[in-house]
Amino acid sequence: MDPSFDSEFNQSGKIPADDTPPTDRPNETESRNPLPTVKPSSVPASPVPSTTSPSLEKDVEQANDQLAVEKPQSDANGDSDVEAVETSRSARRARRPADPSAAARSTLYFFLTVLSTFFALWFVGPRLVEEYYYAAEIGRARAEYENAVEQLDKAPLNDVSLAYQLVAQRIKPSVVSIVTFKEDGTRGIGSGVVFSELGHIVTNAHVAQGAERYRVELHNRHVYPGELIGLDSASDLAVIKIDAPNLIPARWGDSDAMDVGSIVWAIGSPFGFQQTITSGVLSGKDRPGDRDHRKQSLLQTDAAVNPGNSGGPLVDAQGRVIGINMSIFGETFQGISFAVPSSTAKFVYQKLVESGKVERGYLGVYPQQVDQRFASILKLPDLAGAWLSHVEPDTPAWQAGIRRGDIIREWNGKPITDYRELYRLSESTEPNTEVKLTIYRNGKERQSLVTMGILPKIAQTEEPSEFSRGM
Numbered sequence: 001m002d003p004s005f006d007s008e009f010n011q012s013g014k015i016p017a018d019d020t021p022p023t024d025r026p027n028e029t030e031s032r033n034p035l036p037t038v039k040p041s042s043v044p045a046s047p048v049p050s051t052t053s054p055s056l057e058k059d060v061e062q063a064n065d066q067l068a069v070e071k072p073q074s075d076a077n078g079d080s081d082v083e084a085v086e087t088s089r090s091a092r093r094a095r096r097p098a099d100p101s102a103a104a105r106s107t108l109y110f111f112l113t114v115l116s117t118f119f120a121l122w123f124v125g126p127r128l129v130e131e132y133y134y135a136a137e138i139g140r141a142r143a144e145y146e147n148a149v150e151q152l153d154k155a156p157l158n159d160v161s162l163a164y165q166l167v168a169q170r171i172k173p174s175v176v177s178i179v180t181f182k183e184d185g186t187r188g189i190g191s192g193v194v195f196s197e198l199g200h201i202v203t204n205a206h207v208a209q210g211a212e213r214y215r216v217e218l219h220n221r222h223v224y225p226g227e228l229i230g231l232d233s234a235s236d237l238a239v240i241k242i243d244a245p246n247l248i249p250a251r252w253g254d255s256d257a258m259d260v261g262s263i264v265w266a267i268g269s270p271f272g273f274q275q276t277i278t279s280g281v282l283s284g285k286d287r288p289g290d291r292d293h294r295k296q297s298l299l300q301t302d303a304a305v306n307p308g309n310s311g312g313p314l315v316d317a318q319g320r321v322i323g324i325n326m327s328i329f330g331e332t333f334q335g336i337s338f339a340v341p342s343s344t345a346k347f348v349y350q351k352l353v354e355s356g357k358v359e360r361g362y363l364g365v366y367p368q369q370v371d372q373r374f375a376s377i378l379k380l381p382d383l384a385g386a387w388l389s390h391v392e393p394d395t396p397a398w399q400a401g402i403r404r405g406d407i408i409r410e411w412n413g414k415p416i417t418d419y420r421e422l423y424r425l426s427e428s429t430e431p432n433t434e435v436k437l438t439i440y441r442n443g444k445e446r447q448s449l450v451t452m453g454i455l456p457k458i459a460q461t462e463e464p465s466e467f468s469r470g471m
């Protein structure tokens with residue numbers, strides 16, 4: 001073997017190109033003969049000069065570079081081929097007919113899902129809703145509780161509570177308990193209120209009537225005998241006098257100035273429980289009395305009044321007496337009780353103290369309520385006033401030219417809103433007093449001057465009534 005061959009192979013790692021002419025090549029037989037084995041250590045290494053031409057090496061390098069460039073291109077072409085195969089498979093699957101069993105399974109799964117959701121909501125939903133609302137309610141109650149504690153710590157109702165206490169403290173020394181003793185041995189109990197330092201006490205006529213002896217107990221539990229000064233059945237009021245020192249009289253209020261809805265207090269001895277105080281509101285005004293007292297114009301309240309409260313005071317927010325408790329509706333308290341207004345009680349009290357009797361003014365008419373029919377026919381602007389259904393001849397009203405069908409709208413400039421108010425105004429006016437009335441007749445208003453007469457004695461009946469006197 002040519003030594004230059006070995007040298008080129010060792011240096012380049014490539015088989016050199018064979019440029020020996022064919023005539024100079026050894027025959028195949030000789031080439032296949034094995035060469036003698038030479039140990040590397042026995043043959044000294046010597047440099048072999050390269051016989052490869054520079055042009056050959058350059059061609060080999062260009063060929064290697066071309067292979068390196070073509071390999072990424074083949075990889076890209078391979079990826080494109082893979083994508084093409086996947087697209088073809090997808091197209092074949094799309095063209096493949098749908099499996100009926102798969103569609104049925106899908107429908108069944110959907111139906112079961114909906115059904116299980118429905119039953120879950122049916123059985124679990126109400127529980128969840130209940131727990132949600134329960135939690136919300138607990139949270140709201142907790143928030144309200146904490147807010148109430150915070151606000152009440154500031155004592156916002158202390159002033160209101162104190163006002164109630166002050167009202168009770170002002171009227172308490174003036175309220176008494178009255179026990180009556182009759183000839184047949186029976187006893188009655190009622191209440192009263194002191195109005196003078198001389199010992200004059202106002203109570204109800206039905207408390208004092210028929211008794212031969214009175215025992216009056218003050219707020220400090222001191223007991224004194226009482227004496228009847230006068231009694232007026234028409235107003236159901238009476239005056240009893242005691243002889244006691246250091247009395248604290250109550251003060252009169254103005255019932256006419258009170259508005260419906262105002263807070264009121266009732267004090268008395270219901271069922272013998274002395275100095276009992278209850279509160280409510282003024283529920284109404286100008287209420288009719290019972291069958292024996294249809295002409296009365298009473299105050300209505302929902303303050304609790306029971307047997308034994310009769311004759312006790314009904315007071316306003318300043319502790320002033322605006323009424324004398326008189327009766328309840330029904331046999332027991334049902335939230336409706338009545339009191340004689342102070343505008344009437346004060347007049348009667350003064351008359352009884354002065355003379356032991358009451359002389360009332362007298363007009364001589366029979367008033368009725370103005371209704372919508374009268375207002376429409378007579379072209380009235382409202383339903384106020386008292387329509388006169390009858391005028392007695394030779395009475396003060398007749399002599400002043402007042403006739404049946406007239407409507408009395410004002411009394412000395414004071415508007416009349418309810419026909420019963422005309423009774424109260426006329427009876428609380430002194431006899432022989434001149435009064436100016438505003439009358440509506442034939443669509444026009446006119447003024448009439450009337451000189452009041454004296455009210456004749458009124459026959460009292462003993463008919464049963466839906467009102468209880470509280471005894």
